[in-house]
Amino acid sequence: MSPQEVLSGLDGFTIEVPSWAYGNSGTRFKVFSTPGTPRDPFEKIADAARVHALTGLAPRVSLHIPWDRVEDYGALAAHAEEHGVRIGAINSNLFQDDDYKFGSLTHTDPKVRAKAVEHHLECVDIMAKTGSTDLKLWLPDGTNYAGQASLRARQDRLADSLTQIYAALEPHHRLLVEYKFFEPYFYAMDIPDWGTALLHCQALGDRAQVVLDTGHHAPGTNIEFIVMQLLRAGRLGAFDFNSRYYADDDLIVGSADPFQLFRIMAEIASVGGHLPESGVNFMLDQCHNIEDKIAGQIRSVLNVEQALAKALLVDTDALTSAEEAGDVIGAHDVLMDAFHTDVRGALADRREARGLPRDPMAAYRASGYAAEIAAGRIGGTQAAWT
Amino acid sequence: MSPQEVLSGLDGFTIEVPSWAYGNSGTRFKVFSTPGTPRDPFEKIADAARVHALTGLAPRVSLHIPWDRVEDYGALAAHAEEHGVRIGAINSNLFQDDDYKFGSLTHTDPKVRAKAVEHHLECVDIMAKTGSTDLKLWLPDGTNYAGQASLRARQDRLADSLTQIYAALEPHHRLLVEYKFFEPYFYAMDIPDWGTALLHCQALGDRAQVVLDTGHHAPGTNIEFIVMQLLRAGRLGAFDFNSRYYADDDLIVGSADPFQLFRIMAEIASVGGHLPESGVNFMLDQCHNIEDKIAGQIRSVLNVEQALAKALLVDTDALTSAEEAGDVIGAHDVLMDAFHTDVRGALADRREARGLPRDPMAAYRASGYAAEIAAGRIGGTQAAWT
């Protein structure tokens, strides 16, 4: 196949961007503010649409409730459509209410659990109003001290809460369950690993799927192995892409270990997981603490595209032959050949052919959009990640 | 309850010791030899029996095939019985054959897979001859380089191989499947985590259970959480106990993080997992590279007993009350009260009441057994871990 033919494998591949990436974010130590930061969900969607306009890769925007609560969700969806994008997954929030100090869906108090379940019914309602089909649930519940709570009783209460949420979904909805190794709790998270997420999804039904956030694993974890395993089990619902060196650093995807991102995309591509019919939702979940947010999002979607393009170049026949021959270095070299290939020119050509800027980063810088929003978005409260 | 009543919870609790702990072991850099090291399975069992005689805690010995191959397994079982112990789990070996360089149950070559399956039929046969009911399988298969092999095809081949092994079991047999984070391969292990082990066990049937080796996890992993989850799923078949600071260090259990061992046993005790009817097999898997091996095993079983004794002291009503009241420090303190209690005197009293030495370590030192075997086991080849 020619490179062009290979890159046609990118057709139909899309990435979903999160509304919260356009607001301010930070660490527990400091949230720096930035000129031009959106002040409401409409402005966030306008920024997200700019990413799509320049890259052609990001036609959907995830919302986060309550951060993106509006009076009229129909108007928000229409606003998105006018800007050339649409609403993606609806993310619930179980970490910002004082009631959730000791848990939400896992809390000992049935009233708190009911409140947390109820919040998801609101999200399902917003799904109906915005056309979203994915309800994404990251459970931030956990404990800080051994003995603080019964790990097992919390699982039982969680299972019960999830059953209620799952029951509220419409038949074309999915429940996407995310796991996280640690933070915001430091002794035990209630869904710390893919095994736990999978067990809950198995108990719920086929439309419960696992979300793999690339920053939510222990040091050294082989993430592409988990990708393979969840695909094999038919339970990989979505990615939350980002980069990490240490913990859940939430850096630009592909910035810390581009080879890992390539390996993940190669695992995906090897079974057609990048094709729209696979049902895998490729989402970003990042924090642009110190860098320009829109440029950060453009860089991120380009990095994912680049990794997938390289993955599509892998000569799988040669790989299989080398494996069967026990040619360890030969097989590894087949993979590395794809990784070391510079696909940036071919991707620029492809963009141009589709009426997009060859260099979206340069086009963004040249567009004056940053200056425009910095000047225009004076007053109001800057949206923040938290 | 009085302390004595509490410690009656130890009645019936047993630990299984591995035959290979009595042979020499080491790192890839060096295996140091030791006077008195057993030269055959009969001598290993004699040493293991000494651990049981002094502690009353270790009535079973795991065998490892082919390291413990003998002409007459009936004779070996009888030898064990004469020494007051019996044969425990049969451990297969998939890592020491040149054919397994690129995999055993996962190999691309069906002949290699057949050989690896066949090896387990031998193990099942040994189970029949020795009265063992647990077949323990640690899959050392893996790859060192990305691209070296198809992670997914290896899972499919593994599933097929495991199905054949499981089919060979008798109805009262269990298959215990162990997972390991890394080593002896360094890119991807084929069963790296409890989720993967669980998926294979689910596919096989109820008598396929997971083995949790306390040294086989990523840094920071909350092991008692996995214990809880596997118990909740009805799939915790056995432990391989040992200690680690870094990797799979295989140190004496309880020597590196006694509080972690206590938390694990507290999770076990909270649902009666320490009772014989739970079916959880508490095994050791350690390497005494530089220390006396028999003393190392005595120390290990005493450490597990001590941790369980402390776990039995936990005031679970107070824990639950504190949790329900949101009293974080109060709940934690309930757990710590049990941990900080010095149970050594009570355990010595209990030993004395059962006709055992108050201090098994001192009794072992005073017994002259070490000098006796050092003098008697001259000539032959010292058994080694590998």
Added chain:
Amino acid sequence: MSPQEVLSGLDGFTIEVPSWAYGNSGTRFKVFSTPGTPRDPFEKIADAARVHALTGLAPRVSLHIPWDRVEDYGALAAHAEEHGVRIGAINSNLFQDDDYKFGSLTHTDPKVRAKAVEHHLECVDIMAKTGSTDLKLWLPDGTNYAGQASLRARQDRLADSLTQIYAALEPHHRLLVEYKFFEPYFYAMDIPDWGTALLHCQALGDRAQVVLDTGHHAPGTNIEFIVMQLLRAGRLGAFDFNSRYYADDDLIVGSADPFQLFRIMAEIASVGGHLPESGVNFMLDQCHNIEDKIAGQIRSVLNVEQALAKALLVDTDALTSAEEAGDVIGAHDVLMDAFHTDVRGALADRREARGLPRDPMAAYRASGYAAEIAAGRIGGTQAAWT
């Protein structure tokens, strides 16, 4: 020696508590508020004094500037003295100013560096006014992306800035330099490890010393080794005690790995580092995100005391003999004997003999202080960690 004689080694041992532990803290996801939280430095000192009154262990309070800025530092010092405590180390803050987004003492812009240096001159001034002799500097500077900055140029600028600060100290002052593995930056911290802190201290002079925060290391790091090495080099200035399972979790010291805390204190005690003349300042640096703050501080100082008490029980002659005999388990058992000893009764006796409550936790609960401050501290703004 009798236990009482052994525990007389605790005489003169003190722990310094941080003013910020009494304010609210949290993660980047949420800071929960708490009834009774202090609203100014005077109330923080009142709370800290309560910890000392109940334990007799915590006669000093660290301040943090600007969080603890007041009009009249003399009045604050007098307030402390009235409450039975005094002012300890002055902590500077280099992470909360918008100017510091890309660095403070390391910034490319000399004006920003000058501002950051200037801030320390204010701290030195506060030292003069409060009687403090320790200036503690945690450098939060770092970068999130490879290429973002020249790692080396930042070291050079840091060295220059530190030289200016050191020059401003009075002869009886020390500069305590803290290192941290990661956070709030995720690619490279500018002082990530003890080696870097040491190099800067060596360049500055004898009164520049290293601060070891127990939560600021890579997974698996042997902290007592670093304690030993810094003591051997004459550069261990202070501890920031806390506990961690994963990252810089800032949990109650001794709650996650009490054996590690014991090993650290044993290393300290083996060279008399716990004696006042050693110059090591034993400080806490913790966040009580979800637990009662004053109770959390009491528990923390008691945990450190307990660990030191056990460390003092170690039979060092037996240790040395066992080492020289190559008796690995024997030597380890000497250490474990001390660790497994329950010293709580002896410590309660000692407290009673000194006119302190036998059980400071119970005494605090019984005192009504929590209810008193919850009722009395209405209105105003709760102090927060950030």
Added chain:
Amino acid sequence: MSPQEVLSGLDGFTIEVPSWAYGNSGTRFKVFSTPGTPRDPFEKIADAARVHALTGLAPRVSLHIPWDRVEDYGALAAHAEEHGVRIGAINSNLFQDDDYKFGSLTHTDPKVRAKAVEHHLECVDIMAKTGSTDLKLWLPDGTNYAGQASLRARQDRLADSLTQIYAALEPHHRLLVEYKFFEPYFYAMDIPDWGTALLHCQALGDRAQVVLDTGHHAPGTNIEFIVMQLLRAGRLGAFDFNSRYYADDDLIVGSADPFQLFRIMAEIASVGGHLPESGVNFMLDQCHNIEDKIAGQIRSVLNVEQALAKALLVDTDALTSAEEAGDVIGAHDVLMDAFHTDVRGALADRREARGLPRDPMAAYRASGYAAEIAAGRIGGTQAAWT
């Protein structure tokens, strides 16, 4: 500058290969044997020379004593010269003698320490006979259990032993001191980190320098930071290059995280550390457990060359400008532009121009050398890593 001009920065850059890479290696579980494995140091050097002949990059071979002991070192050096290479660093061995079970240079027994020091005098003698100028010392000493030994006394004994070794060096010799996080001991290594290695080098003198093995760090450690710091302190003596995912995996350098290798080489290149006059010795230290050893070495030196070539492409002016402008993504993108550039063609051109094969891997495969040595090296004992 044109790419050719940029790549002229590679002139004079060399990599040193280890004799032991050509022998068999493995894990503690298994050492697989391989056809054609050298049976003596002469055959190892012949294999190493083949790597240099095909790549032009590897003109020196490190020896390991006692593995490479020969009757006549002059003959060995002449043999090397005939094959177009020369002898590089002499590596001592402190881990394979039964006397070293509890330590070598740190042992409590002065006789054992004397023996370990004496071994280095032999190495110095071999240096004289082979023309080597670097004595490389990896201290494998450590302990497995807390309490097993006095960490501090071991440092003192180590310092004394190192002083004796250093005193035996000739004026043009260097002592290269390597550190390692863990293995073969699992509680504490006696030189676990760069800070400890540095302190010993400082005590010894200017010709004592630190060796950075890329596999010898805690998870998450920023290695290029340490490179920078050691260069800044004038103490970076050498690299031991390899790759890791988990522990000291000793995989082919550049195979696990090529971006990390690039960052390291970029840090090197930014201060001219790749130039011969810098004195940094770029060595490999790897284990080819399952792959072809000579091909593995060729791949390794090519990977280092490729990483350096990309590093030389970095536009440092643009980097500095972006940093000064606070343009985080812009600066990062400058670095990534170099990394994403495919330099393989330019490097092939450069090789061709120097009379070397364009594709050394293919040339090696086509050469028939593997078949030749497999056929010729029958009988004798295969050399092994240990």
